[in-house]
Amino acid sequence: MVLSIMTEINYTPNNEYAVIKEYASLAPNYDRRWTFYINATLRETLKRLDINPTDKILDIGCGTGSLLQAITEGYPQVKVVGVDLSIEMLRIARNKQIKDSPLIACQARCLPFRSESFDKVVSCNAFHYLRKPEECLAEIARVLKPQGRIVITDWCDDYIACRVCDLFLRVFNRSHFKTYGRRACEYLLRNAGYSNIQVERYKINWLWGLMTAKAQANHD
Numbered sequence: 005m006v007l008s009i010m011t012e013i014n015y016t017p018n019n020e021y022a023v024i025k026e027y028a029s030l031a032p033n034y035d036r037r038w039t040f041y042i043n044a045t046l047r048e049t050l051k052r053l054d055i056n057p058t059d060k061i062l063d064i065g066c067g068t069g070s071l072l073q074a075i076t077e078g079y080p081q082v083k084v085v086g087v088d089l090s091i092e093m094l095r096i097a098r099n100k101q102i103k104d105s106p107l108i109a110c111q112a113r114c115l116p117f118r119s120e121s122f123d124k125v126v127s128c129n130a131f132h133y134l135r136k137p138e139e140c141l142a143e144i145a146r147v148l149k150p151q152g153r154i155v156i157t158d159w160c161d162d163y164i165a166c167r168v169c170d171l172f173l174r175v176f177n178r179s180h181f182k183t184y185g186r187r188a189c190e191y192l193l194r195n196a197g198y199s200n201i202q203v204e205r206y207k208i209n210w211l212w213g214l215m216t217a218k219a220q221a222n223h224d
């Protein structure tokens with residue numbers, strides 16, 4: 005497995021540097037501390053990813069690589085690539101020995117890939133960190149093949165617990181940016197030029213709700 009580190013990451017001090025700092029300290033205990041949450045996210049996202057054995061899949065904000073690992077275990081022929089801002093999270097992913105998958109440190113809004121390289125782009129629990137979601141969605145559309153699919157799972161602002169948490173984190177946590185509800189998510193995707201947009205909301209326990217958005221890239 006390759007861990008390539010882009011040395012010229014253009015940090016935006018307010019948010020992206022805060023993410024890097026936060027995940028440098030969270031990384032060693034991330035998998036243990038968030039086991040239930042990671043497993044729930046994986047389960048719900050995999051259900052909606054509609055993987056084909058010939059797919060090439062990019063995971064944005066792949067963190068410690070749990071989703072990449074689950075994909076390669078279930079579909080050994082699928083090629084996976086992970087990107088994340090946090091080198092420490094990628095180090096944990098590298099130790100999982102996920103085939104020969106490239107793991108690359110970069111920003112979601114500036115992906116170091118050729119246009120039309122991936123069949124699917126997936127992202128779990130990372131979207132609420134993105135300060136410029138429109139730019140990231142445009143960049144994802146660029147790297148998706150024509151008719152390629154984006155699948156995003158993240159907190160859903162339509163649930164009260166998430167909304168309260170979002171407000172709290174906006175004030176007290178510099179790495180957090182914003183969560184979205186179903187309609188806001190549909191709006192973002194539509195504005196970024198995606199079609200066939202579907203956003204499903206669901207609870208993973210009595211308190212916490214997520215959503216998974218699926219859409220198709222258009223290259224007109």
Ligand SMILES: C[S@@+](CC[C@H](N)C(=O)[O-])C[C@H]1O[C@@H](n2cnc3c(N)ncnc32)[C@H](O)[C@@H]1O
Nearest residue numbers: 065066067088089090093111112128129130133
């Ligand atoms: C809550 S973790 C989720 C990790 C993994 N996807 C999961 O579900 O377990 C969020 C991840 O998003 C990454 N991240 C946040 N902002 C990012 C950005 N702008 N570009 C790339 N990765 C980012 C963080 O470094 C962190 O590893």
